[in-house]
Amino acid sequence: MADRAEALRTRLLATFRVEAQEHLRTIGAELDAIASAPQTAGLEDLLRAMHTLKGAARSVGMTDFENACHGCESTISELIKASAPPAASDLQSLRETTDALARVIAGTQPATSLSETPAPTAAPAPSVETIRVEVGRLDTVVTLAEELLSPKLASAEHVRAARQLVEEIERVRARADRTLREDLRTLEQRARQLVATLRRDSRTLEAAVDDINDEMRRVRMQPAASVLDVFPLMVRDLGRETGKEVDWQVVGADLEIDRKVLELVKDPLIHMVRNAIDHGIEAPDARAAAGKPRRGKILVTVAPSEGGRISIEVADDGRGFALDALRDAAVRARLAPVDQIAAMSDAAVAELAYSAGVSTSPVITTISGHGRGLAIVRERIERVDGRISTRSAPGAGTVIRLEFPASIVTYRALLVLVHGRRFLLPLDAVERVFGVRQDEVDAALARGSMAVGEDIHPFGSLGPMLGLPRIAAAETAYGRTRSCVLVRGGDRQGVMLVDEVLGEHEIVIKDLRPPLLRVRYVLTTGLLGTGELVLVLRSGDLLASIHRRATESIPIASSAAPRVRCVLVVDDSLTTRTMERNLFEAAGYTVRVAADGADAWEMIQTEDIDAVVSDVDMPNMNGFELTAQIRREPRFAELPVVLVSALEAREDKEQGIRAGANAYVLKSGFNQANLLDIVRRLT
């Protein structure tokens, strides 16, 4: 316990050293500027920096250092009050103290010497070695560390897949004959060794990644004081501006919080404090009349909350939320029907303050009153997975409580829309995103694969795969070009059809807990910036599913002849020709086209055609005549002929079959998938 406290103090001191160097540099520069052109401007900045430095020293318990800062602060305050350019002697004494402070920080002068007359003794203070790192560079390292989360999550998946493989070998071995059984045993042993190795690597990776991220989080930790120290000045200024007297008190400023989180809660805090002064605390006379002390008070309490979270409460002793005014404002903003708002509980009414457009302030001041503030506060807090709640007692004051995690780890993912629902795909599982014409999508769906560049990948639609209900109205809304995502997982790839790609998002990972141990297709969940919870899909499961579908839909394709087959498309309509050409080409056929039966007959005799898909109604030689012509020639007796026609009469179909066609497809019920299936069966 003592060790941990000591370790914490060491870390705090290290943080303080870096921060102090920064402030001392600012102070030095300000002093230089004032000395080169004696003036009062710049003294305020100097005061601010000195004050922050004092606060930081206090939070690490460096009393001598704090006192020295306090001395400087008093001197500067006097200079500001005097509102005359500072004398050279004053600047000189400030400069000497600042230099002494810098020596203490550098470890070349003991802190105790600050209470004596400055004497540059070279007794080195025991110190932790520190280096200054640019915040931007630190953030880069943090981001890199967070990127390791993806392979960490994936490696556990790989172990699982490898284990399944072992089980499969086991099953095959049980059914195999004796000679094969020996070979399979060896194979199984090797696979088991591989699983063991993978599992070990996965554990090592997991431990290392978690450690790195924990350590990075620690590196980013800063005392809450680093944000709260700017407030006393702001409170004083606002008090002056509004004619109110306000005391400011902070409890728990030394609690450490992730810098990323601190940055995000800083503005909401500023907003809450401005609100407390502008709306909460009454003017001195009004307070006196209400039997309260003339000076109002704002108390900020920073405290650890359950589950590694932090709470910050901003409490004022002002007039409290004006619930009736809030009700009126909500009615003005048309948030809900009048009678409904009238029936709301006080707690529910206080909640209304967080809705956009609700302001009780009759006058829009520069400080607050625009009615957007608290809505933005809530939005910002929810972005870091935080919550906001309010307690208010009329006449006695308001307490606004923020609660958020002490640190956050973010993760980048692609947000997609499928059948009206939003899902996330891990960014490292997304190879590329592209648009595809509707007719190509239909053909790819029919054959279960799609060509992307040089490669042919299994293809599936994400909605049906996840078992989502269809939204009929949405189907036509996505127009002629559909969005596809090429997904990668392990050594597998596959293309998935989605309704819309909504872009990359930074999310906060929220893992599922038992009893949800492993949910098919779900890797984990993520919080979007809006606070919305969205499922992160597991690429391994998705790929397994589309690979399975692909092999089911083409049972013989893999053993079929390696030669590329050629389809002759015969139609007098250019549109139909083009459409059918696309259909067959996308399915991996080469395609020749002819505009009528006579053309077609010539090509059949001279070229290597594997199947004929022909219209019936055509000039020169119609489809029936073409079919009959083909069948007359013995060498084409087996050449598959499919007639596609708008003629729906039964006798036409019979005539087609009589002429020797293998299939007769009606254009009215014309379904490309059906046509493709027929040709595939025949070739």
Place this chain on the structure above:
Amino acid sequence: MSAGDDVRQILRARAAALAAPLPAAQSDDVVELVVFRAGNERYAIEAIEAEEAIEVGDVTPVPGLPPFYLGLIVHAGVVYPLVDVRPLAGAPVEFDLQPAQALLFLSSERAIAVAAEWVESFVRIDTASIADGKTSDGIVLLDLQKLLADVRLVVDHG
């Protein structure tokens, strides 16, 4: 018999003793229950076991889960599956729940949110008036520990 078996037997006997029915309830045995409505029934869970009762905002549906899982909600940084207790309690499911509120249960091993159309009240009930798992005014008592341990809740699509 090994020493390990001995220990196991002792432990089993101890566990059995803990699980034995309580001696006849005295009239001053009072439990505090949180009562909520789901479907056509009112249910009650011992109040000390409920972490918190919250308003249900957005529910994220999860494809492929059993139908009594209504989806996921997030509260205070924890993701809870929202559960319709009716089928688990053996009650008929005549219509879909419109869960406006939820009772949260969180332990180191489990996170569950029980869906309620509304959380009615906290009541103090004499344990003597409980018969057949129901209070005298027909509220169904749920044994939370049993509910949490229900194997039907476990989802492991291996």
